[in-house]
Amino acid sequence: MIRLSGDYLGYFALPCLGEVVCGDDCFIRWEPDRMTVALIDGAGHGPAAREVADLARDVLSQLSPGETPENSVQALHHRLHGTLGAAVVVASLSLDGFGWVGSYRAVGDVGIVVAGKEIKRMPVGDGIVGYAMHSHQSALPLEVKRGEMLVLVSDGLKATVFDSLVLDKMERSPVEVARRLVFEHKLDYDDSSCLVFFAP
Numbered sequence: 001m002i003r004l005s006g007d008y009l010g011y012f013a014l015p016c017l018g019e020v021v022c023g024d025d026c027f028i029r030w031e032p033d034r035m036t037v038a039l040i041d042g043a044g045h046g047p048a049a050r051e052v053a054d055l056a057r058d059v060l061s062q063l064s065p066g067e068t069p070e071n072s073v074q075a076l077h078h079r080l081h082g083t084l085g086a087a088v089v090v091a092s093l094s095l096d097g098f099g100w101v102g103s104y105r106a107v108g109d110v111g112i113v114v115a116g117k118e119i120k121r122m123p124v125g126d127g128i129v130g131y132a133m134h135s136h137q138s139a140l141p142l143e144v145k146r147g148e149m150l151v152l153v154s155d156g157l158k159a160t161v162f163d164s165l166v167l168d169k170m171e172r173s174p175v176e177v178a179r180r181l182v183f184e185h186k187l188d189y190d191d192s193s194c195l196v197f198f199a200p
């Protein structure tokens with residue numbers, strides 16, 4: 001069980017039933033003027049998936065500050081070559097007058113939504129990072145207004161996970177939201193993870 005909590009960012013993950021390590025992980029980097037968040041789902045589960053997630057985190061942490069989601073995913077694709085690959089979403093956001101704006105790139109079986117008055121499901125590209133990916137897909141714009149919530153999930157959560165997504169006033173921390181979504185929607189045969197950002 002992995003937790004990472006903060007006022008604005010929360011991550012919660014559980015390994016696949018029967019496994020002690022989790023092949024899902026997150027990456028977060030704060031820079032003076034922006035934030036990069038990523039969710040990584042190493043293909044399969046268990047130690048092999050964990051290794052891919054570790055490598056992916058290393059790659060992301062070694063990138064220059066300010067690297068775009070597009071280039072970050074390209075770098076991952078290059079460096080994960082020869083592994084089983086991963087599904088990945090990388091988003092980069094900066095604060096402006098109305099909230100957080102930037103872009104993201106998502107490849108494979110991952111989910112990304114922006115939840116406010118309505119739930120906006122963001123498009124995700126086909127492929128497996130490190131194995132087969134359409135290099136022509138570019139990053140897409142992403143906007144998370146103040147008071148909205150950005151949610152990233154791995155495919156270890158049921159596809160219905162976003163149906164129950166409401167901005168519940170009782171849940172004051174993003175890690176509580178992430179934890180609830182994982183426990184309520186996890187599948188037993190895969191690692192499950194969720195990253196939540198409350199846009200301040």
Ligand SMILES: [Mn+2]
Nearest residue numbers: 041155156190
């Ligand atoms: Mn998975």
